[in-house]
Amino acid sequence: MLDDAIQAQLKAYLERLQRPIELVASLDDSANSQQMHTLLTQVAALSDKVSLRTDGDNPRRPSFGVAQPGDAPRIHFAGLPMGHEFTSLVLALLQTGGHPPKVEQAVIDQIKALPGSFKFETFISLSCHNCPDVVQALNLMAVLNPGVTSTMIDGALFQDEVNARQIMAVPTVYLNDAKFGQGRMTVEEVLAQVDTGASARxxxxxxxxxxxxxxxxxxxxxxxxxxxxxxxxxxxxxxxxxxxxxxxxxxxxxxxxxxxxxxxxxxxxxxxxxxxxxxxxxxxxxxxxxxxxxxxxxxxxxxxxxxxxxxxxxxxxxxATGARWREMNVPGEKDYKAKGVCFCPHCDGPLFKGKRVAVIG
Ligand SMILES: Cc1cc2nc3c(=O)[nH]c(=O)nc-3n(C[C@H](O)[C@H](O)[C@H](O)COP(=O)(O)OP(=O)(O)OC[C@H]3O[C@@H](n4cnc5c(N)ncnc54)[C@H](O)[C@@H]3O)c2cc1C
Known part of the structure; x- marks a missing residue:
C-alpha cells in the first residue's frame, strides 16, 4: 500500500511522536477493509509508539480511529486517507502523539476553552484539494478538546450516506447530524461559527x-x-x-x-x-x-x-474586495448550490460519476 519511499518518510515523521498512540480499526470482509488493514499494519510497523487494534465498534466499515491508548478515539477516518488526505493522516498521528500543531497559541486556547459537544463529520473525495484543510482543522479541534470528534468520510466509499444526505459537493461538513458548512474552511472560520461569544468579543x-x-x-x-x-x-x-x-x-x-x-x-x-x-x-x-x-x-x-x-x-x-464565483442568476441556482450546482469540477466531479451533467463556462 505504502511504497518504500513513503514508508521511509513516514517513519521519520513518526520519530516526532512524544507519546504512544493507538489505531483502532473497524473492519469487515470487504476488499476495502483488507486494504485498510494493510495500510494500518504498515503504519504501526514504522514506530514502536504506534499500536493497532482491530476490535473497533464503529458502524462505518472500513474505518479507523486514532487515539491515545485507553482513550476512545476522537479522530476517525471512514475510508483510506490516501491522495490529498494522506497529510491529514500524518498530522492526526503526530498531533495525537503530542507533536505541537502549527497554529497560534490564541487559537489553541480558544479550542480548548470551547464548551459543549461537537460531532463533526466531513464528506470528502480523495481528489479534492480543499478537503484536507477542513479535515485537518476539525481533527486538530478533536485533538485539543475532549468534547469534539471529527470523522473524515470518503463519499466514494459511503455512497448510501452521500445519497441519503443528498451531498453533491465536497467538502461538506455536518455538525451533530445537521449540515454545518460546505467548502474550504480554516480552523479560525470553524471557531467563528461554533464559538458563539467570539463574534461579540x-x-x-x-x-x-x-x-x-x-x-x-x-x-x-x-x-x-x-x-x-x-x-x-x-x-x-x-x-x-x-x-x-x-x-x-x-x-x-x-x-x-x-x-x-x-x-x-x-x-x-x-x-x-x-x-x-x-x-x-x-x-x-x-x-x-x-x-x-x-x-x-x-x-x-x-x-x-x-x-x-x-x-x-x-x-x-x-x-480590494476582488471577485467571487460568477453566477448565472437563473431560478434555483442559489437553492441548489452544493446540491447539484457546483464550481469545482475536480473536487466535486467524483460525486457525479455516471450522472448527466451540464458544463457552463
Ligand atoms: C480556482 C481559481 C484558480 C485561479 N488560478 C489562478 C492562476 O493560476 N493564476 C492567476 O494569476 N490567477 C488565478 N486565479 C485568479 C486569482 O486568484 C485572482 O485574480 C486574485 O486572487 C485576485 O486578487 P484580489 O486581491 O483582487 O481579490 P480576491 O482574491 O478575490 O480577494 C478579495 C478579498 O476581499 C475579501 N472581501 C470581499 N468582500 C469583503 C467584505 N465585504 N468585507 C471584507 N472582506 C471582503 C475577500 O475575503 C478576500 O480576502 C484563480 C482563481 C481561482 C478561483
Whole structure:
C-alpha cells in the first residue's frame, strides 16, 4: 500500500511522536477493509509508539480511529486517507502523539476553552484539494478538546450516506447530524461559527481601535499589496478581510506568478500573510465589511461598519474586495448550490460519476 519511499518518510515523521498512540480499526470482509488493514499494519510497523487494534465498534466499515491508548478515539477516518488526505493522516498521528500543531497559541486556547459537544463529520473525495484543510482543522479541534470528534468520510466509499444526505459537493461538513458548512474552511472560520461569544468579543475589540490612516478592505493579493505599500510609508494601516488570502485559497497550481516557477494557492496565501505581518499592519481576518459611510456623512473620517456591529474609522479606505464565483442568476441556482450546482469540477466531479451533467463556462 505504502511504497518504500513513503514508508521511509513516514517513519521519520513518526520519530516526532512524544507519546504512544493507538489505531483502532473497524473492519469487515470487504476488499476495502483488507486494504485498510494493510495500510494500518504498515503504519504501526514504522514506530514502536504506534499500536493497532482491530476490535473497533464503529458502524462505518472500513474505518479507523486514532487515539491515545485507553482513550476512545476522537479522530476517525471512514475510508483510506490516501491522495490529498494522506497529510491529514500524518498530522492526526503526530498531533495525537503530542507533536505541537502549527497554529497560534490564541487559537489553541480558544479550542480548548470551547464548551459543549461537537460531532463533526466531513464528506470528502480523495481528489479534492480543499478537503484536507477542513479535515485537518476539525481533527486538530478533536485533538485539543475532549468534547469534539471529527470523522473524515470518503463519499466514494459511503455512497448510501452521500445519497441519503443528498451531498453533491465536497467538502461538506455536518455538525451533530445537521449540515454545518460546505467548502474550504480554516480552523479560525470553524471557531467563528461554533464559538458563539467570539463574534461579540471581536466586535468589542475592533470598535476600540484608533482610526487608521489607510484601511484596506480585502485580504487577497491586491489587498495585501496595498497594505504592504501603505505600511512601508510608516502610516497606520489595517486590513479587514472576510477571508485572508482571497481567491488563491481556492486553487492549487499557480504557474504564472513571475519569478516563482510554480506554487500552490494556500502556500501563496500563507506567504502573503507572512509578508503583510512582517510590517506593522493590523490584520482583522474573518470580518466582513457591511457598509461604508463617506467622511462627508460620518463627520470627518470614513466609517466602515462590520457585519458584527463594530465600526472602524480611517482617513482613507482602499476597497480590494476582488471577485467571487460568477453566477448565472437563473431560478434555483442559489437553492441548489452544493446540491447539484457546483464550481469545482475536480473536487466535486467524483460525486457525479455516471450522472448527466451540464458544463457552463
Ligand atoms: C480556482 C481559481 C484558480 C485561479 N488560478 C489562478 C492562476 O493560476 N493564476 C492567476 O494569476 N490567477 C488565478 N486565479 C485568479 C486569482 O486568484 C485572482 O485574480 C486574485 O486572487 C485576485 O486578487 P484580489 O486581491 O483582487 O481579490 P480576491 O482574491 O478575490 O480577494 C478579495 C478579498 O476581499 C475579501 N472581501 C470581499 N468582500 C469583503 C467584505 N465585504 N468585507 C471584507 N472582506 C471582503 C475577500 O475575503 C478576500 O480576502 C484563480 C482563481 C481561482 C478561483
Amino acid at each position: 471581536a466586535a468589542a475589540e475592533i470598535s476600540q481601535k484608533a482610526p487608521f490612516d489607510v484601511l484596506v478592505v480585502g485580504g487577497g493579493p491586491a489587498g495585501a499589496a496595498a497594505a504592504i505599500y501603505a505600511a512601508r510609508k510608516g502610516i497606520r494601516t489595517g486590513v479587514l478581510a472576510e477571508r485572508f488570502g482571497g481567491q488563491v485559497m481556492d486553487t492549487l497550481g499557480i504557474e504564472n506568478f513571475i519569478s516563482v516557477k510554480e506554487t500552490e494557492g494556500p502556500k501563496l496565501a500563507m506567504a502573503l500573510e507572512q509578508h503583510v505581518k512582517a510590517y506593522d499592519v493590523d490584520v482583522m481576518n474573518l470580518q466582513r465589511a457591511a457598509k461604508l459611510i463617506p467622511a462627508s456623512e460620518a463627520g470627518g473620517l470614513i466609517e466602515v461598519q462590520l457585519d458584527n456591529g463594530a465600526t472602524l474609522k480611517s482617513r482613507s479606505v482602499i476597497l
